[in-house]
Amino acid sequence: MSVLCECAWAATVKKDSRISKKYWSMVSRMGKKKALVATANMLLKIIYVLLKKREMYKEQENEYLIKKEQQREVRLIKQLQSKGYVVEKLA
Numbered sequence: 643m644s645v646l647c648e649c650a651w652a653a654t655v656k657k658d659s660r661i662s663k664k665y666w667s668m669v670s671r672m673g674k675k676k677a678l679v680a681t682a683n684m685l686l687k688i689i690y691v692l693l694k695k696r697e698m699y700k701e702q703e704n705e706y707l708i709k710k711e712q713q714r715e716v717r718l719i720k721q722l723q724s725k726g727y728v729v730e731k732l733a
Contacts (some may be wrong), residue, residue, distance in 0.1 A: 644681075650682035660706060661685065 655667040659683060668677035692699055719729050 645668060646682045647678055650678055650685050653685060654678070654681060659701060661688075 650665075652663040655657065656662055661684065664684065665677055665681045668680055671677075672680070681705075688699070719731075722729050
């Protein structure tokens, strides 16, 4: 467990990575130690999937952020339309 936490800590230091961003978003809610253990858990899940599929890790930052932003946009448009607003997307 301690080795996994060390790996998680090293992953959180890297700038502009998905793991690092997730860690820092959790720190404000649960504190550094619990966020580190949660990050280690997330890292363990990623490692398991990579070993199971026999793939290399590929940072999905750009695609991930674009997909999340599109999902957020669709959700917000639906909320506005449910309240009676007419929403048109500009080019």
